Amino acid sequence: MQHVVDFIQANHDRYIEELREFCAIPSVSTKNEHKKDLERCAQWLADHLRKIGMENVEVIPTKGHPILYADWLHAPGQPTLLFYGHYDVQPPEPLELWESPPFELTLREGNLYARGVVDDKGQVFIHLKAIEAFLRDGGRLPVNIKMMIEGEEEVGSENIGTFIEEEKGRLECNALMVSDTSMLGRGLPSVCYGLRGLCYFEVEVEGPKQDLHSGSFGGGVPNPINILCEMMAKLHDKHGRVAIPGFYNGVRALSKKERQQLRRLPFSEKGFQQTTGARKLVGEKGYTTVERIWARPTLDINGIFGGYTGEGAKTVIGSKATAKFSTRLVPNQDPAKITKLVRRHIERLAPPSVKVTFKVHSEGKPWVAPFDHPIVQAGRRALEKGFEKPAVFIREGGSIPLVTTMYEEFGRPCVLLGFGLPDENAHAPNEHMNLENYLKGILSIAYFYHEASQASGKGVEAS
Amino acid sequence: MQHVVDFIQANHDRYIEELREFCAIPSVSTKNEHKKDLERCAQWLADHLRKIGMENVEVIPTKGHPILYADWLHAPGQPTLLFYGHYDVQPPEPLELWESPPFELTLREGNLYARGVVDDKGQVFIHLKAIEAFLRDGGRLPVNIKMMIEGEEEVGSENIGTFIEEEKGRLECNALMVSDTSMLGRGLPSVCYGLRGLCYFEVEVEGPKQDLHSGSFGGGVPNPINILCEMMAKLHDKHGRVAIPGFYNGVRALSKKERQQLRRLPFSEKGFQQTTGARKLVGEKGYTTVERIWARPTLDINGIFGGYTGEGAKTVIGSKATAKFSTRLVPNQDPAKITKLVRRHIERLAPPSVKVTFKVHSEGKPWVAPFDHPIVQAGRRALEKGFEKPAVFIREGGSIPLVTTMYEEFGRPCVLLGFGLPDENAHAPNEHMNLENYLKGILSIAYFYHEASQASGKGVEAS
Helix, strand or coil: CHHHHHHHHHCHHHHHHHHHHHHCCCCECCCHHHHHHHHHHHHHHHHHHHHHCCEEEEEECCCCCCEEEEEECCCCCCCEEEEEEECCECCCCCHHHCCCCCCCCEEECCEEECCCHHHHHHHHHHHHHHHHHHHHHHCCCCCEEEEEEECCHHHCCCCHHHHHHHCHHHHCCCEEEECCCECCECCECEEEEEECEEEEEEEEEECCCCCEEHHHHCCCCCCHHHHHHHHHHCCECCCCCECCCCCCCCCCCCCHHHHHHHHHCCCCHHHHHHHHCCCCCCCCCCCCHHHHHHHCCEEEEEEEEEECCCCCCCCEECCEEEEEEEEEECCCCCHHHHHHHHHHHHHHHCCCCCEEEEEEEEEECCEECCCCCHHHHHHHHHHHHHHCCCCEEEEECCCCHHHHHHHHHHCCCEEEEECECCCCCCCCCCCEEEHHHHHHHHHHHHHHHHHHHHHECCCECCC | CHHHHHHHHHCHHHHHHHHHHHHCCCCECCCHHHHHHHHHHHHHHHHHHHHHCCEEEEEECCCCCCEEEEEECCCCCCCEEEEEEECCECCCCCHHHCCCCCCCCEEECCEEECCCHHHHHHHHHHHHHHHHHHHHHHCCCCCEEEEEEECCHHHCCCCHHHHHHHCHHHHCCCEEEECCCECCECCECEEEEEECEEEEEEEEEECCCCCEEHHHHCCCCCCHHHHHHHHHHCCECCCCCECCCCCCCCCCCCCHHHHHHHHHCCCCHHHHHHHHCCCCCCCCCCCCHHHHHHCCCEEEEEEEEEECCCCCCCCEECCEEEEEEEEEECCCCCHHHHHHHHHHHHHHHCCCCCEEEEEEEEEECCEECCCCCHHHHHHHHHHHHHHCCCCEEEEECCCCHHHHHHHHHHCCCEEEEECECCCCCCCCCCCEEEHHHHHHHHHHHHHHHHHHHHHECCCECCC
């Protein structure tokens, strides 16, 4: 291992320069105008995979954005790890709040700033650089590796399900590994053992057929914004609970043991509050913040729009108003059932004076793993070597729909080793990744490949 | 009068061409980027006023957009009428819904299409063309006329109050006349005797200091959109009444006589509904649509915005959410008191987890007039001659803040002769004015000057 470690230590500058190229491609998957950029990004990544020594590199077209496949399978008797990551990013808007251009990687006060740098380009690149450190100069990896990197994670991973079904044989593995989560905090390397699911909806309320003068018509016609607000206000009760009938059916209660364990974590409510900048933390009554964001289902309106929103005043009654909103789910909520309940609730709330359209953007299942599995323990040991600190076991409020899909499809354990920090603005302006975590991440993943090889035979079946 | 009537009949085509020039100037007062266009529009109008024979034409700068003044005072012993109108227009957005460019006057199926054509450029121009028909070739007007045309009506007439105070002497008159309202319907020439007042507000809710990932933070932080919706939902009760404590204090109840009279008007609920395109008409319980829009106070959200509103899905908790909303007021509600009540209600609704900012855009008083006044009756006779149809007395749901100001300042009656139609999309895409009403309007106003001269001595004090 020492030559691998030495090589990583000696190449820090190059790791930044190469990541700059990756982040310069605006691979915003939610916007059609960026379709070409996603293709370009996939090509760039394919070229890089070939350069570091990965084999069978393929850019596979889908109905949406392409999926990348690559492998290196020359470690007989060793386990095969399937890496999953994504090269697509969130939209950079609002642009005016960025301190440096979102697609120009900028190093400032120990952090690398760029859209997608932590979610998930930097974390994908950590694996590429760890692989490179083994394979350079005709070297070998201690395990077999398959990689599957998609371009639709930020828009609900619509096409990768079909790909996995069709390519089940090629994707066969002993364990799945993902780096798309955060550490609990600075200096706290973390293994994530739970993710929330996600259902994302959009509702449109149409009142008049066109915008109307609020003087001549106000008081006599249904105002879609008034009505949308009234509907949205009925999605929660006064205790911060989601008010959709049946929503909490099937929610697995937190065990006393897990609640105790979560309370022991070095999680600072005050630090969390400061990170958000909110005056006060709020949420479902009866739960701590950690429980609320990791282990309880929630509902948030993600966007709302209607009428005149420009400068000054316009006395108008808008024809339409729309809201995007999403639920985060926990085991054992079923996204399909949740969608049905939400749709029914929205239909019930819609008054007969307006036309209400309900749209489902995506559905993703929640996931939790047993953290005593040998491969998960290999992950813990790798982090402790890479960071030279004890690691903690955490859950995540976010969603990686594919983790559940893969888990269900292959029945294989999944190791989530994330190198982000909670205040690094994933999905917000000034997204960044701590430089030290980026570099220690490369080291940790190199150790992980090594540890996974050692764990072979201890429950991690070799291929 | 016959030569005036003949001249008007012979000049229809020119009246359209000249109005096209007026409407081509995008005098959108709410946007700073159009400041130069408003100045250009005022200049164009000043030139035209001079051309038709008006005197003392002046473009008067204000802190906002300029005010135009002009007069013709060579009818000794005759009353002096002060005309008030505005040359500014509403923003044209959303542009994609216009069937012809908003600033290119287009004649289609008997209607003239352009932003501002009916509100209020075409109606201002009706007066100019009536004046021209008298003054051409060294002719004379039967009354004295003063004109005051502002560029801030669509943004709350902020600076004209100061102007009126300062120029009280110069503006002295026997009656005020305004053409900025609508007829009850096609073929129903209408004298308007009541207007609603308007208070326009904006509220901003700030939760987190920046946009946050709805997975990592959702359920643990205040979501400003959720909270704004909950606040906005509490502005009405389930009977469609405004739920702000004290809001209805001072509202003058409709007399049995006026309710009967309103019920006798040829107002079609079904026609009104079809105009709006709404599935159903709704409003305050216990009132007809006409009562709701003319004689009852209301509250409408005019715009709402927050979070991600682009294409597709973004899993974000927005930092801020804003809503613009306005109340329409009736006698004897006091806008200043209403503002106080609304502010207090918003402050009470604001939870401690967020920062709420409340802004007042404008305040305007409601107005009703006694319709048996001789100058109002002169207006009725003029309309009946111009349209060759019986006229009706109506109220308007919209607001012309200046009417009340002038009424209070000078203690003079005001005649509202409007030539719009309720379905002409003032403030919406595809604003238009019926060509026949435009031309009959010119004729009616010419008759009005004549009738006002006849009414002199019958309660209309001559200057």
